[in-house]
Amino acid sequence: MKRKSFTLIEIMLVVIIIGTLVAMVFPRLAGRAQQAKVAAAKADINVNIATALKLYELDNGAFPTTEEGLSALIKKPPSAVNWQGPYLEKKPVDPWGREYKYRFPGQHRPDYDLYSLGRDGRESEDDITNWEE
Numbered sequence: 001m002k003r004k005s006f007t008l009i010e011i012m013l014v015v016i017i018i019g020t021l022v023a024m025v026f027p028r029l030a031g032r033a034q035q036a037k038v039a040a041a042k043a044d045i046n047v048n049i050a051t052a053l054k055l056y057e058l059d060n061g062a063f064p065t066t067e068e069g070l071s072a073l074i075k076k077p078p079s080a081v082n083w084q085g086p087y088l089e090k091k092p093v094d095p096w097g098r099e100y101k102y103r104f105p106g107q108h109r110p111d112y113d114l115y116s117l118g119r120d121g122r123e124s125e126d127d128i129t130n131w132e133e
Contacts, residue, residue, distance in 0.1 A: 037095035
């Protein structure tokens with residue numbers, strides 16, 4: 001009885017084909033992780049945290065102060081008069097592992113400024129903000 005099996009050349013050919021496919025696809029996917037982090041930060045800033053801040057304002061008549069920060073959305077601050085939180089389940093951190101920056105009243109908007117320092121962790125052009133430059 002004859003056994004059927006792959007020869008070394010056939011296996012090498014399959015490995016080369018897989019390697020070629022990976023070499024073609026990987027560069028296209030490499031930049032996607034950074035794009036996904038930016039998209040997640042934008043969603044947090046413009047939807048998730050923004051909604052929590054608006055609910056806080058509805059309940060208490062004003063946004064949290066800069067000093068109270070976004071922690072006021074998790075734990076009741078002394079200035080809150082009708083706190084109905086927590087408005088967020090956990091401390092809001094950006095996709096790079098740093099806390100979002102919050103300022104009330106805002107310097108760029110009449111209500112509040114909310115932003116992430118982005119990938120480099122310092123104020124620069126890669127910051128994700130709730131205002132337009």
